[in-house]
Amino acid sequence: MRNAIAENDKQYVLHPYTNLSAHQEIEPFIITHGEGIYVWDDQGNKLIEGMSGLWCASLGFNEQRLTDAATRQMQKLPYSHLFSHRSTEPAIELSQKLIDIAPDNMSRVFLVNSGSEAVDMAIKIVWYYNNALDRPKKKKIIARKRAYHGITIASGSLTGLPYVHDGFDLPAIPVMHTETPHYYREGRDGETEEQFTDRLAQTLEEQIIAEGPDTIAAFIAEPVMGAGGVLVPPAKYFEKIQLVLNKYDILLICDEVICGFARTGQMFGSQTFNAQPDLMTVAKQLSSAYLPIGGVMLSEKIYDALVTGSDRHGMFGSGNTYGGHPVAAAVAVETLNIYEEQNIVSHVQSLSDQFALGLQNLCDHPLVGQARSTGLIGALEIVENKDTKAQYPVAHKVAAQVANHARNHNLILRPTPGDSVALCPPLIINEAELKLIFERLEKALNDTHASMS
Numbered sequence: 001m002r003n004a005i006a007e008n009d010k011q012y013v014l015h016p017y018t019n020l021s022a023h024q025e026i027e028p029f030i031i032t033h034g035e036g037i038y039v040w041d042d043q044g045n046k047l048i049e050g051m052s053g054l055w056c057a058s059l060g061f062n063e064q065r066l067t068d069a070a071t072r073q074m075q076k077l078p079y080s081h082l083f084s085h086r087s088t089e090p091a092i093e094l095s096q097k098l099i100d101i102a103p104d105n106m107s108r109v110f111l112v113n114s115g116s117e118a119v120d121m122a123i124k125i126v127w128y129y130n131n132a133l134d135r136p137k138k139k140k141i142i143a144r145k146r147a148y149h150g151i152t153i154a155s156g157s158l159t160g161l162p163y164v165h166d167g168f169d170l171p172a173i174p175v176m177h178t179e180t181p182h183y184y185r186e187g188r189d190g191e192t193e194e195q196f197t198d199r200l201a202q203t204l205e206e207q208i209i210a211e212g213p214d215t216i217a218a219f220i221a222e223p224v225m226g227a228g229g230v231l232v233p234p235a236k237y238f239e240k241i242q243l244v245l246n247k248y249d250i251l252l253i254c255d256e257v258i259c260g261f262a263r264t265g266q267m268f269g270s271q272t273f274n275a276q277p278d279l280m281t282v283a284k285q286l287s288s289a290y291l292p293i294g295g296v297m298l299s300e301k302i303y304d305a306l307v308t309g310s311d312r313h314g315m316f317g318s319g320n321t322y323g324g325h326p327v328a329a330a331v332a333v334e335t336l337n338i339y340e341e342q343n344i345v346s347h348v349q350s351l352s353d354q355f356a357l358g359l360q361n362l363c364d365h366p367l368v369g370q371a372r373s374t375g376l377i378g379a380l381e382i383v384e385n386k387d388t389k390a391q392y393p394v395a396h397k398v399a400a401q402v403a404n405h406a407r408n409h410n411l412i413l414r415p416t417p418g419d420s421v422a423l424c425p426p427l428i429i430n431e432a433e434l435k436l437i438f439e440r441l442e443k444a445l446n447d448t449h450a451s452m453s
């Protein structure tokens with residue numbers, strides 16, 4: 001063991017999303033500091049954080065304005081809350097700013113501390129809404145296979161990845177998982193992308209009819225599925241799905257926890273993919289991840305029903321001690337100011353072609369079956385046979401191998417289910433840095449290929 005700190009990590013830290021017995025053998029990867037798009041580990045290596053941490057550190061790792069905003073608020077009012085008519089200036093300013101930049105139908109914000117909490121709260125709001133409308137049976141939620149919505153009892157139930165359910169007795173709320181809009185892997189022979197999209201909409205409608213439309217409350221979707229493999233939906237996917245949802249009075253929740261705040265080249269992913277959500281969940285890039293904060297945005301139609309319910313029950317009985325924490329809210333306000341001043345949306349748009357091309361160029365590599373991206377989020381799908389799209393045996397963990405080799409070349413990327421490797425660099429990245437990412441990624445693919453043959 002290289003030092004006492006690493007030893008103490010093994011001794012005391014229970015790591016999330018980690019094979020616990022393997023952790024006893026593997027050296028922890030300890031990050032000590034950061035600057036711009038780079039982080040340093042405790043061995044002195046300077047790495048490009050090609051995943052913005054967990055798809056979140058949009059402004060990189062040393063934005064002084066965020067530190068200053070936190071310090072100012074910490075000195076002025078380090079804590080207060082929003083219960084029982086109380087409020088704070090940062091929470092009010094943040095809510096107003098969010099509604100200003102959100103799609104027109106959004107009218108209120110409920111502030112929480114994480115993406116999972118935002119998703120849980122969105123589900124509670126949908127249930128409360130249907131109770132207020134005297135539709136007590138309309139409670140089931142439809143999510144998608146390979147979706148990622150978090151890890152709490154409700155959000156983890158909606159997540160459509162087995163490793164999130166296994167051993168935890170999830171799903172534990174009424175949820176159905178429908179098909180994944182991943183044409184490259186799920187499209188049938190001879191099926192066009194549009195036909196594939198029609199089939200998914202039809203399957204959804206059949207599921208709704210089989211379950212009973214009056215039992216289904218909402219459909220939840222990430223505009224681009226992130227942790228499930230950066231799955232970019234076909235062009236008309238949301239339009240077609242939304243027709244089905246409207247027909248059966250089913251709400252659409254867009255989980256914008258990754259896509260929100262310019263990641264896909266528009267302020268929100270639902271705008272990039274023509275979805276018209278009734279509720280939106282946000283977190284991560286809301287504060288560039290400098291402090292934990294998330295939120296649920298909802299339409300006036302939903303808000304009105306919550307008012308009715310609150311009259312009936314005496315109050316809207318939900319809230320977190322730290323929800324809308326003034327220091328986190330102040331940092332989020334400053335983050336949104338920076339996005340506006342730097343015109344982060346057009347910055348992402350100006351780089352998205354270079355990003356897409358960098359990934360597409362790697363399609364010539366023998367290991368790469370498909371490249372996909374939108375804005376500054378993308379992935380390569382690794383295959384053993386490019387013609388048949390056959391994948392390597394799971395035991396090869398080929399995507400993890402690519403990520404390991406990338407780390408040897410000082411690039412952090414992320415293996416995801418379906419043998420894909422994801423990239424989601426800080427939004428402040430520039431052309432030269434993007435070029436460097438693709439040089440390092442190509443070296444990682446070459447090393448992986450050499451080790452497989």
Ligand SMILES: Cc1ncc(COP(=O)(O)O)c(C=O)c1O
Pocket residue numbers: 054114115116117119148149150151222226227255256257258283284
């Ligand atoms: C789309 C989406 N929703 C929800 C979550 C859960 O967020 P958190 O990890 O902050 O609970 C994530 C996390 O990656 C996510 O990607």
